[in-house]
Amino acid sequence: MISRISITGLKDFLLCPRKIYFSNVLRIEKKKKSVRFAFGTAFHSGATPVWLGRKNAFALSWVGFRGDKSITYDDRLLGNWDGCMEKGRVMSKGLETFLHENDLEIVNGKRGLEIPGTKEIDKMTVSYRVDARAKVKRFPMIIGGVEKKISGSVIFDLKTAAQQYPIHAARRSIQLSGYSYLSEEPPDFAAFLIVTKAKSPKIQVVGVKVDQRLLKEFEETTKGAIAYLNTGVYPANRGDHCNYCDFYELCYGSKDGDKKKNVNKLFKRRSRSRP
Numbered sequence: 706m707i708s709r710i711s712i713t714g715l716k717d718f719l720l721c722p723r724k725i726y727f728s729n730v731l732r733i734e735k736k737k738k739s740v741r742f743a744f745g746t747a748f749h750s751g752a753t754p755v756w757l758g759r760k761n762a763f764a765l766s767w768v769g770f771r772g773d774k775s776i777t778y779d780d781r782l783l784g785n786w787d788g789c790m791e792k793g794r795v796m797s798k799g800l801e802t803f804l805h806e807n808d809l810e811i812v813n814g815k816r817g818l819e820i821p822g823t824k825e826i827d828k829m830t831v832s833y834r835v836d837a838r839a840k841v842k843r844f845p846m847i848i849g850g851v852e853k854k855i856s857g858s859v860i861f862d863l864k865t866a867a868q869q870y871p872i873h874a875a876r877r878s879i880q881l882s883g884y885s886y887l888s889e890e891p892p893d894f895a896a897f898l899i900v901t902k903a904k905s906p907k908i909q910v911v912g913v914k915v916d917q918r919l920l921k922e923f924e925e926t927t928k929g930a931i932a933y934l935n936t937g938v939y940p941a942n943r944g945d946h947c948n949y950c951d952f953y954e955l956c957y958g959s960k961d962g963d964k965k966k967n968v969n970k971l972f973k974r975r976s977r978s979r980p
C-alpha cells in the first residue's frame with residue numbers, strides 16, 4: 706500500500722496510474738533514463754545551491770552526472786559531452802544573471818505533510834522539495850497569460866525545457882498548488898522558472914496567484930487520488946506523455962522481451978488479487 710508520495714509522483718499518478726505501479730509498487734529501477742531528464746536532473750541538482758548562494762555547484766553536478774554509472778543514459782547527449790557542458794555553463798550563467806538582476810531574497814523551502822485520506826489509507830504523506838522561496842518587489846511574471854509586476858512572497862520551481870512554456874502553463878498545475886499547500890505559510894504566488902536549452906537560453910517565469918481556491922483544489926485532488934489508490938487499480942493511460950516515461954519499454958515492447966512478459970504477468974496477477 707502506498708502511504709508516501711512526492712508531488713511529482715502525485716502528478717504522475719493523475720496522468721497515468723500505471724506509472725506509479727511500476728515505480729512505487731513494483732519498485733522497478735529506472736535502468737535507462739531519457740536524455741531530456743538526464744540534462745534536467747543535472748542542471749536542477751546544481752541549481753538549488755546556486756539559488757542559495759553556493760557557487761561552483763553547477764560544475765559539481767555536471768561532473769556527477771557524467772560519472773553516474775548506475776543509470777544508462779540515452780547516448781545522444783553523452784556523445785556530445787563538450788557541447789553539453791557548454792550548454793550547461795551558458796544556462797547557469799543566464800540563471801545567475803537573472804537572479805542577480807532581480808535581486809531576489811532567497812529563503813529556504815520546507816518538506817512533507819500528512820494529508821488525511823479515506824478508508825484503508827487514512828493518511829498520506831506528500832513530500833516536496835521546493836527550489837526556492839523568495840520575497841520580490843515589482844518582479845516580472847506571466848500570470849493568466851499577461852506579464853505583471855508582482856510584489857510579495859513567491860515559491861519557485863525550476864524547469865529546463867527545449868522551448869518556452871505556454872503562457873497558461875501554471876494554471877491548474879498540481880506542482881505549484883501542492884508546493885503552496887504544503888508550505889508552512891502559503892506564499893502569495895507560485896511560479897515555474899523555465900530555462901530553455903537553446904544556444905542563448907531564455908528565462909521565463911510563468912506563475913499563479915495563490916488563494917484559498919487554489920489550496921482547496923489541491924486538497925480535494927489529493928484526497929481523490931488517495932481514494933483511487935485505495936482501489937489498487939493502476940490502469941495505463943497511453944498518450945504523448947509516454948514519450949517522456951522511463952517505463953516506456955515495459956509498456957510498449959522491450960528489447961528485453963522476457964522482462965516485459967514477466968512484468969505484465971505480475972501486473973495481471975496483482976490486479977486480480979485486489980478486491
Ligand code: SF4
Pocket residue numbers: 721723724727941942943944946947950951952953954956957
Ligand atoms: S509508457 Fe505511458 S502508459 Fe506506460 S506507464 Fe508510462 S505513461 Fe503510463
